[in-house]
Amino acid sequence: MLIYCCRISLVPSSPESDLLSAVGDWLAGKIREPFPVGTLQVDGQKRLSGHNAEWLGVDHGGKRWWAMRYSHPDRATKGREWLTEVGVCRKPGSFECSVLLQTRESSALVDPTVETTRPKLVEDIFARCHIASDTVGGKPQPLRVQDADGFLYEVSNPERNYPIIQISYDADGGYLVEPSRLASQLAGVANVVFIPADVDTFALEDALGGRYSCYHGAVNVIWPRSRLLRDEAAPILRIMAHQIESVLARGKRPESLLLAFVCHRMNDLYFQTHVSPEMVQAAKHRAALEEALRSAAKPDPEMTELLKLVDKDQRGEISQLKSERDDLIAERNEARDHVRLLEGEVESLKANLAKMTQRAPATVASGQAERMRTLVREIASSDFSLELCLRVLTDLYPERLVVLDSAWKSAREAAAFRDPRRAFGLLDKLCTDYYQCLVKSTGDTEARSVFGNAYSARESETVEANKRARKLRTFQYKGKPVEMMAHLRIGVKDSLAETWRAHFLWDPDAQKIVIGHCGKHLDHR
Numbered sequence: 001m002l003i004y005c006c007r008i009s010l011v012p013s014s015p016e017s018d019l020l021s022a023v024g025d026w027l028a029g030k031i032r033e034p035f036p037v038g039t040l041q042v043d044g045q046k047r048l049s050g051h052n053a054e055w056l057g058v059d060h061g062g063k064r065w066w067a068m069r070y071s072h073p074d075r076a077t078k079g080r081e082w083l084t085e086v087g088v089c090r091k092p093g094s095f096e097c098s099v100l101l102q103t104r105e106s107s108a109l110v111d112p113t114v115e116t117t118r119p120k121l122v123e124d125i126f127a128r129c130h131i132a133s134d135t136v137g138g139k140p141q142p143l144r145v146q147d148a149d150g151f152l153y154e155v156s157n158p159e160r161n162y163p164i165i166q167i168s169y170d171a172d173g174g175y176l177v178e179p180s181r182l183a184s185q186l187a188g189v190a191n192v193v194f195i196p197a198d199v200d201t202f203a204l205e206d207a208l209g210g211r212y213s214c215y216h217g218a219v220n221v222i223w224p225r226s227r228l229l230r231d232e233a234a235p236i237l238r239i240m241a242h243q244i245e246s247v248l249a250r251g252k253r254p255e256s257l258l259l260a261f262v263c264h265r266m267n268d269l270y271f272q273t274h275v276s277p278e279m280v281q282a283a284k285h286r287a288a289l290e291e292a293l294r295s296a297a298k299p300d301p302e303m304t305e306l307l308k309l310v311d312k313d314q315r316g317e318i319s320q321l322k323s324e325r326d327d328l329i330a331e332r333n334e335a336r337d338h339v340r341l342l343e344g345e346v347e348s349l350k351a352n353l354a355k356m357t358q359r360a361p362a363t364v365a366s367g368q369a370e371r372m373r374t375l376v377r378e379i380a381s382s383d384f385s386l387e388l389c390l391r392v393l394t395d396l397y398p399e400r401l402v403v404l405d406s407a408w409k410s411a412r413e414a415a416a417f418r419d420p421r422r423a424f425g426l427l428d429k430l431c432t433d434y435y436q437c438l439v440k441s442t443g444d445t446e447a448r449s450v451f452g453n454a455y456s457a458r459e460s461e462t463v464e465a466n467k468r469a470r471k472l473r474t475f476q477y478k479g480k481p482v483e484m485m486a487h488l489r490i491g492v493k494d495s496l497a498e499t500w501r502a503h504f505l506w507d508p509d510a511q512k513i514v515i516g517h518c519g520k521h522l523d524h525r
Contacts, residue, residue: 003116004101004263005270006188008125009132012095016064016088019097022128023068023086026121027053030070040068056280057088060287064090067277071104079106084119087275095132097125098274099188116260118185126187136162137187140179140194148207151193155212155234161224161269163190163262170217173197176244177219182255189270190262202453206491209498210419217241219258223265237261268329272322286311386411386500386518389424397431402507402514406475410519416496417519423500426454426488430504430513438506438513451488459485463524472523473503475516484516496520 010019017037024035031051045054050073057066066088074080085100099122103114125131126138143151143166155164165186167177175194183192195201201215211233214220221237239258247254293307390403390411417423433450463469464485474481484503491499503517 001105001114002100002102002267002271003114004099004118004259005267005274006099006118006122007135007270007273008097008099008122008129008188009135010095010097011130011132012090012093014095014130016066016090018129019088019125022124023121026124027068027070030072054277056277056284058280058284058287060283062091064088065275065280065283066090067275067280069277074103077111079110080104080114081106084121085274085276086121087279089275096273096275098270099125100271100274100276116256116263118187118259122187123184135188136191137183137189140167140183140192142196143193143204144196144199145203145207148204152208152212154191155222156225158225163224163266164222165190165192165258165262166212166214166220166222167192167194168201168214168216168218168220169195169197170241176217176241176248177254177258181253182258185255185259186262189259189266200453202490205422206493206498210422211236214238217244219244219254221258221261224269384420384424386414386417386420386423389420389427390515390518392424393427393431396428397435400431400435400512402477402510402512403518404475404477404514404516407502407515407518410517414496414500414519417500418497419490419500422490423488423502423518426451426490427502427515427518430488430502435513438508439511454488454490455486456489457486459487460524466524469522469524473517475503477505477507477514477516482516484514487517489521491521494521 020037020040024037024040027035027046031046031048031053033046033048040055041057043056045052047053051070052072053068053070055066055068057064059065068086069083070085071081071083074082081104083100083102083104085098085102087098087100089096099119101117101119131138154160165182167175167179167182169175174197179192179194186192195204195215201213205213205215212220212222218241219239221239223235223237225234244254247257289307387408390408394401394403429450437450458464459469459473463473470483473485474483476482482505484505486504488502488504489500493499499521500519501517501521502515503522504513504515506512507514
């Protein structure tokens with residue numbers, strides 16, 4: 001079973017002895033015998049108490065090929081063997097190295113549970129060799145608002161063939177996933193970026209868009225774009241803070257979980273360019289055959305030409321099979337992304353359902369739960385929208401929320417808004433954390449801590465002094481016109497797709513929040 005695979009580009013001019021020295025010292029620690037560089041430069045093998053190592057190299061086709069495989073039995077699981085491979089392909093202007101970890105089981109009865117790990121050899125290579133700048137991972141990079149354009153270029157680059165892991169800070173300004181540790185774990189596998197605690201995540205989201213930004217401790221995994229659907233956005237996997245906290249509560253490291261997620265998706269792609277001992281052996285056979293033909297006492301032109309034709313046909317068949325395999329892998333990954341998206345929507349709605357059931361009285365909970373099950377099925381099979389957002393909220397908090405007809409109408413008219421899930425998050429806080437502040441009569445004084453820059457208790461003086469602007473923010477409630485200047489906001493652009501406002505008021509007599517508008521940014525003139 002393939003567990004882990006990474007690829008590392010070394011500076012082309014760096015000596016091969018640096019890499020072989022790192023491999024030799026790592027092997028020496030495993031087998032407890034010295035492995036000088038000179039030993040690894042000549043084909044050989046070592047067998048000792050179930051620990052086996054073999055290595056070989058050849059110069060062929062203008063390239064230097066070298067590979068090593070080390071195997072040993074699992075210390076805890078009988079019938080399982082672990083194999084670590086290092087492959088090298090060097091040519092003028094290029095020095096590529098790959099490291100692979102896999103298991104081999106003696107039968108189907110062997111315990112299938114295996115934890116994804118990164119071989120320590122990878123850390124040693126990064127520490128002792130000259131790593132080229134195009135190698136991903138190793139060190140986390142900060143992501144600030146001024147970096148947005150460069151980040152979006154990297155995300156949308158159709159030639160990008162590695163994931164990007166985006167880490168946000170939590171409410172305390174810390175990280176549930178430690179950026180440096182994760183970057184080390186994903187060296188040669190994925191790039192890791194983190195949002196510093198002093199960055200305004202609202203401004204960053206305005207610059208990046210909701211798809212490629214995260215906050216409140218969440219982690220965003222941005223996969224490479226599809227080879228088949230080049231015009232589509234890069235697929236993502238969003239891991240929310242509560243999911244990471246549940247991993248920590250079980251005494252596990254979320255970095256290990258992310259390593260497993262990423263390797264599960266990327267192993268097939270990285271394995272395609274891995275240099276195995278079998279590939280080096282095949283290159284040695286080709287080199288020996290070519291040498292035999294050149295040194296033959298009486299060269300046979302017909303035989304030479306026939307061998308060239310057979311070689312050409314075989315290479316063509318291999319290339320065709322690789323292309324078909326790559327297409328199948330891409331199709332499978334597209335299907336996985338779609339499944340993950342639907343699973344994420346269902347999990348989010350399940351969490352809301354659980355929250356509603358806890359709050360509702362026992363006699364009402366059953367009917368409400370059935371209503372939420374209907375919404376779960378509906379939303380899981382259709383696009384989430386502002387209108388659906390309001391429907392869910394009115395079912396979750398019927399005793400706390402009133403949505404006026406004007407709000408429903410504005411939500412339908414804003415169907416083009418791209419990030420209704422972020423709006424849902426703010427409105428959910430409105431009905432929970434902020435609602436509790438209102439009940440305690442500390443609403444406006446504590447609202448900033450609940451919403452940050454997404455909340456404003458008033459409109460600007462220009463708006464409030466403008467008769468038409470005030471009228472746009474006036475709504476019919478209980479048969480009377482009422483102004484709603486307090487609002488939640490996303491975005492600042494004059495764009496129906498990127499900007500959203502929700503205007504509301506607090507009815508202290510009914511103990512309810514009243515939403516009059518949930519849609520586009522209302523005109524201020």
